[in-house]
Amino acid sequence: MADTCNFTHLNTSGAAFTWSNGWRxxxxxERRLDRSLCDxxxxxxxxxxxCIALPKVVSDHNPLIFxxxxxxxxxxRPFRFQSMWVQHPSFRETxxxxxxxxxxxxxxxxxxxxxxxxxxxxxxxxxxxxFGDVHNRVANARHNLSMIQQRISIEGINxxxxxxxxVAKTTVMExxxxxxxxWKDRARVKWLTKWDRNSSFFHAYARIKSSSSHxxxxxxxxxxxxxxxxxxxxxxxxxxxxxxSSFNPSGIDxxxxxxxxxxTDSENDLLSALPxxxxxxxxxFSLSASSAPGPDGFPGFFYHHCWDIVSFDVIQFVMQFFQSxxxxxxxxxxxxxxxxxxxxxxxxxxxxxxxxxxxLFKIIPKILAVRLSHxxxxxxxxxxxxxxxxxxxxxxxxxxxxCFNVLNKKTRGGNMGVKVDIAKxxxxxxxxxxxxxxxxxxxxxxxxDWVSTILRSAKLSILINGYPHGFFSCSRGxxxxxxxxxxxxxLAEEALSRGLSRLQLDGLTKPIxxxxxxxxxxxxxxxxxxxxxxxxxGVTLRNLQGFFDRYSRASGQFIxxxxxTFYLGSTSRHRKAVVESYLGFKEGKAPxxxxxxxxxxxxxxxxxx
Numbered sequence: 286m287a288d289t290c291n292f293t294h295l296n297t298s299g300a301a302f303t304w305s306n307g308w309r310x311x312x313x314x315e316r317r318l319d320r321s322l323c324d325x326x327x328x329x330x331x332x333x334x335x336c337i338a339l340p341k342v343v344s345d346h347n348p349l350i351f352x353x354x355x356x357x358x359x360x361x362r363p364f365r366f367q368s369m370w371v372q373h374p375s376f377r378e379t380x381x382x383x384x385x386x387x388x389x390x391x392x393x394x395x396x397x398x399x400x401x402x403x404x405x406x407x408x409x410x411x412x413x414x415x416f417g418d419v420h421n422r423v424a425n426a427r428h429n430l431s432m433i434q435q436r437i438s439i440e441g442i443n444x445x446x447x448x449x450x451x452v453a454k455t456t457v458m459e460x461x462x463x464x465x466x467x468w469k470d471r472a473r474v475k476w477l478t479k480w481d482r483n484s485s486f487f488h489a490y491a492r493i494k495s496s497s498s499h500x501x502x503x504x505x506x507x508x509x510x511x512x513x514x515x516x517x518x519x520x521x522x523x524x525x526x527x528x529x530s531s532f533n534p535s536g537i538d539x540x541x542x543x544x545x546x547x548x549t550d551s552e553n554d555l556l557s558a559l560p561x562x563x564x565x566x567x568x569x570f571s572l573s574a575s576s577a578p579g580p581d582g583f584p585g586f587f588y589h590h591c592w593d594i595v596s597f598d599v600i601q602f603v604m605q606f607f608q609s610x611x612x613x614x615x616x617x618x619x620x621x622x623x624x625x626x627x628x629x630x631x632x633x634x635x636x637x638x639x640x641x642x643x644x645l646f647k648i649i650p651k652i653l654a655v656r657l658s659h660x661x662x663x664x665x666x667x668x669x670x671x672x673x674x675x676x677x678x679x680x681x682x683x684x685x686x687x688c689f690n691v692l693n694k695k696t697r698g699g700n701m702g703v704k705v706d707i708a709k710x711x712x713x714x715x716x717x718x719x720x721x722x723x724x725x726x727x728x729x730x731x732x733x734d735w736v737s738t739i740l741r742s743a744k745l746s747i748l749i750n751g752y753p754h755g756f757f758s759c760s761r762g763x764x765x766x767x768x769x770x771x772x773x774x775x776l777a778e779e780a781l782s783r784g785l786s787r788l789q790l791d792g793l794t795k796p797i798x799x800x801x802x803x804x805x806x807x808x809x810x811x812x813x814x815x816x817x818x819x820x821x822x823g824v825t826l827r828n829l830q831g832f833f834d835r836y837s838r839a840s841g842q843f844i845x846x847x848x849x850t851f852y853l854g855s856t857s858r859h860r861k862a863v864v865e866s867y868l869g870f871k872e873g874k875a876p877x878x879x880x881x882x883x884x885x886x887x888x889x890x891x892x893x894x
């Protein structure tokens with residue numbers, strides 16, 4: 286019925302299930318029976334609709350409370366470049382005139398930032414005069430075509446009406462193309478390419494996406510916040526504390542001693558060289574044109590389309606950074622977008638923060654990332670697979686699956702697999718720890734200084750329901766969404782990876798059973814997903830827990846014991862109790878999901894897939 290009527294399920298937060306039979310034993314059944322449904326016209330009238338499932342008290346159903354508003358938040362939406370603008374014949378002339386006639390004196394960074402600021406004002410005025418309301422433009426164009434065709438049907442065809450009809454049809458098509466580009470920008474659908482006219486699809490997708498991403502309530506401890514101002518303050522305070530809190534690391538030298546110099550002089554020369562004009566251009570065009578823009582509102586699409594106009598100033602901007610190791614204030618400003626990790630996100634732990642940096646700034650870390658990618662392939666241990674060119678996620682999945690299937694082999698101490706969850710691994714990485722790892726690897730002072738400047742210049746503003754809130758500096762963490770951050774994260778995690786390998790080599794932890802002629806891996810690491818394989822004897826557990834503590838104090842990354850699990854082979858209840866007491870983790874059950882793939886023992890069963 287819902288599909289037949291083109292209804293959409295309204296985003297519902299709160300309880301995951303809205304009905305239960307109230308049983309206490311194994312016969313307890315829970316289902317989501319109560320839903321809120323609406324069609325696309327509802328989203329047009331009430332774009333910020335949402336539904337909350339309240340706790341049930343008397344009834345066996347959770348009451349649903351609906352809320353909707355036409356006004357989302359106070360303040361002004363930030364400027365955003367529209368891809369439909371480039372379809373207009375006067376666009377390039379407008380950009381060229383504004384860019385060349387904006388006379389600014391100062392350093393290259395100041396010059397291009399002032400030109401972009403002037404271009405924003407120019408494009409706003411040009412958009413208002415040329416496009417106006419794109420939806421009214423479509424309606425007027427269609428009305429004009431309809432009137433001409435009615436005249437033809439009444440008066441008959443003649444040369445003048447024939448020419449007018451051709452012009453009117455062209456105007457309608459141009460208006461529809463602009464409207465399609467308008468909705469496509471808001472829908473941000475990358476998997477759908479040009480086909481027939483997709484305006485209605487993009488319109489519906491954008492409306493539904495806007496409503497589903499709307500944060501209407503958030504948990505603050507045990508309190509459910511529904512007031513928009515309270516929600517905004519809570520979110521800003523949470524991330525300001527997360528990224529801005531100072532951490533005093535200890536024992537960095539001890540943890541990082543496993544990192545030895547590996548970067549050669551020739552590699553340092555490559556990393557520390559000034560970029561050429563061609564290298565800068567390659568970095569610009571290798572960055573996605575359709576990615577969401579940062580605070581300045583100019584995406585890669587603008588730079589790709591207007592490269593011949595802005596290239597000189599862009600190159601001078603990039604060269605000034607590499608020559609002076611300095612960034613103009615607020616150049617490295619970022620919008621922090623909150624991406625829900627679960628369907629009914631209601632707690633701050635349910636969101637993944639993704640940074641949207643200015644495209645102009647991203648050129649700098651992109652150049653460094655391309656250079657660094659040639660080095661990390663050699664110096665990062667094979668236990669890590671994420672973000673390293675030539676390595677695949679399937680390697681980690683295969684290793685975990687194979688090792689999990691030998692846990693039941695009898696061996697002294699028993700075999701054990703440990704799935705470790707590092708809480709906010711990207712966001713809590715200590716900068717002094719990261720820079721020490723780079724130093725121990727043998728990276729040049731010049732390269733490390735560039736990295737340090739990029740880290741310390743970052744400022745964040747949280748996008749909440751489409752509007753920016755807060756503006757604060759960072760003191761730790763690497764931003765997800767930055768081209769260089771994944772490789773820096775892998776380099777920092779190498780201290781964790783090599784530390785685990787050193788424990789096994791020194792006999793402080795014992796490996797799991799392995800068939801004759803095979804070497805059992807001590808662990809696999811894919812970004813912040815860590816899986817360890819070792820024995821479950823007391824000595825191994827003590828040394829493993831001790832290493833976790835030392836690493837956390839040095840790096841700022843702490844293990845989330847509530848989400849970490851261990852898996853044992855055939856062993857006694859006493860052994861399970863010992864593991865729980867040492868590690869503080871809960872025991873997991875097979876099958877379980879690792880990197881999106883079910884892991885199970887033996888042949889796959891229907892319930893395991």
